[in-house]
Amino acid sequence: xxxxNAAAPRVTIGIPVYNGExxxxxxxxxxxxxxxxxxxxxISDNCSTDGTEEIGRGYAARDSRxxxxxxxxxxxxxxxxxxxxxxxxxELFRWAAVDDMCRPxxxxxxxxxxxxxxxxxxxxxxxxxxxxxxxxxxxxxxYEDGLxxxxxxxxxxxxxxxxxxxxCNPLYGVVRLETLRRTRGLGNYIGSDIVLLAxxxxxxxxxxxxxxxxxxxxxxxxxxxxSNEAQQNGFTPxxxxxxxxxEWRHLWELWRGVMQAPISTSEQARITATLLRRGRWNRDQxxxxxxxxxxxxxxxxxxxxxxxxxx
Numbered sequence: 379x380x381x382x383n384a385a386a387p388r389v390t391i392g393i394p395v396y397n398g399e400x401x402x403x404x405x406x407x408x409x410x411x412x413x414x415x416x417x418x419x420x421i422s423d424n425c426s427t428d429g430t431e432e433i434g435r436g437y438a439a440r441d442s443r444x445x446x447x448x449x450x451x452x453x454x455x456x457x458x459x460x461x462x463x464x465x466x467x468x469e470l471f472r473w474a475a476v477d478d479m480c481r482p483x484x485x486x487x488x489x490x491x492x493x494x495x496x497x498x499x500x501x502x503x504x505x506x507x508x509x510x511x512x513x514x515x516x517x518x519x520x521y522e523d524g525l526x527x528x529x530x531x532x533x534x535x536x537x538x539x540x541x542x543x544x545x546c547n548p549l550y551g552v553v554r555l556e557t558l559r560r561t562r563g564l565g566n567y568i569g570s571d572i573v574l575l576a577x578x579x580x581x582x583x584x585x586x587x588x589x590x591x592x593x594x595x596x597x598x599x600x601x602x603x604x605s606n607e608a609q610q611n612g613f614t615p616x617x618x619x620x621x622x623x624x625e626w627r628h629l630w631e632l633w634r635g636v637m638q639a640p641i642s643t644s645e646q647a648r649i650t651a652t653l654l655r656r657g658r659w660n661r662d663q664x665x666x667x668x669x670x671x672x673x674x675x676x677x678x679x680x681x682x683x684x685x686x687x688x689x
Contacts, residue, residue, distance in 0.1 A: 387443070389417035389470045389485060389552065392462030395434075396424040396452065398476035401595065402433050404512070408479035408593075410441060414486035420465060423448040424458045452615045456564045463558060471555040477595040478550065479512075484591035488552035491585045499582035502551025503591035510597045518596065523547050526586035527579055532641045533648040535579040540632075540656070546571040547594060548584060557581050562635060566613045567627055577635035623667040625660050629653055 391409055395402060402421075409419055419441075421434040425448065434446035447465070449458070459473060470489060474480075484503050491501035502525070507518035524542035527535040549571050561577045564570050578584075636649045657664060 387418040387468045390466035390468035391417055391472045391474050392420045393474045394422050394458040395476040397426045397428045399429040401477040405476050406437050411482050412485045413482050419444045421446045422458050422462050425449050425452045455613050456566045459564045470552050472552045479593040481591040487587045497582050498585050499557045500551045500553040501585040502548040503587040505547040505592045505594045506590040508593050508595050515596050525584050527584040532580045533645050536576050536649055537652050539576045539579040543572040573631045580639035625663045
C-alpha cells in the first residue's frame with residue numbers, strides 16, 4: 379500500500395467525460411479502490427448536460443484526491459483528453475474512460491513494472507471486456523492486445539504497434555507523463571489513438587501486465603459503436619466537415635510523428651519505407667478517398683426552368 383502525498387501525487391488519473399452519469403460512479407469507485415493510493419484523480423467535464431456535474435462535485439467533496447473541473451463549452455474529445463495532460467501533476471499518467479473500470483491492483487502493477495524498467499514508457503494490463511451490466515462480454519472472450527513491445531529498434535516497435543493496435547486498450551495504461559507531453563498528443567480525428575500509440579512506441583518499450591485487470595465496457599453508446607460521422611462530431615462538435623480521408627490522414631500524421639521523434643535518421647528512413655508500403659497495400663482505399671473528396675467538391679447540378687441542368 380502506497381502512502382498518499384496530496385502535495386505531489388506520483389500518478390495522475392484523468393477521466394474525460396461528457397454526459398457520463400450512467401457509468402461515472404462505477405468508474406470512479408473502481409479507481410478510488412486501488413491498492414496504489416498515491417494519485418490524484420481529475421474529472422474533466424466537457425460541458426455535460428446530464429447529472430455528470432453533480433456526481434463529479436460530490437466525489438470531489440468526499441475525497442481529497444479527486445478534483446472536478448468543467449469546461450464552459452464542449453471542446454471535443456481530443457481537447458478534453460489533452461486538457462487532462464496539461465493539468466496533470468504526477469510523474470506518471472493514466473487516462474480512464476468514463477465507462478470502463480479496473481481491478482484494485484491495476485495501477486500498482488503498472489507502476490511496479492515501470493519502476494523496474496527505466497526504458498519503458500508505458501505499462502498496461504490485459505483487458506477483459508464487459509457489457510452494459512458489467513458481465514463478461516460474449517463477443518470478446520480472451521481478447522489479446524499483443525502490444526508487449528520490447529524490441530530495441532524504434533522502427534520494429536512502431537511497425538508491430540501498427541499491426542496490432544486493434545482496440546487500442548494500452549491507451550489506458552500508465553505512461554510516463556514527460557514522454558507523453560513530448561508527443562503531439564491525441565489528434566482531432568477518428569483513429570488518432572492508433573497514431574498516438576505508434577508515436578509513443580518510438581520513445582520506448584511497452585510492457586503488458588499478463589493479468590486481466592482492465593475492464594473495458596462495450597455498449598451501444600460507446601464512441602466505438604457509433605458511425606464515423608457521429609465519432610468525428612465528437613472530436614469536432616458543431617463544425618462543418620467535409621469528406622474525412624482517414625487513410626491519408628493517418629499516413630500523414632504517422633509520418634509527422636516519426637519526423638519529430640528522437641530517433642536516428644536511418645530509423646526515420648526505415649519507418650518511412652514502412653509507411654510507403656502501407657500506402658501501396660491500401661492504394662484502393664486511398665484512391666477511393668480521393669474520389670470521394672473530388673466528388674464532394676463538384677457542385678450538384680441545379681435544374682433549370684426548361685428542365686435542363688446547370689453546369
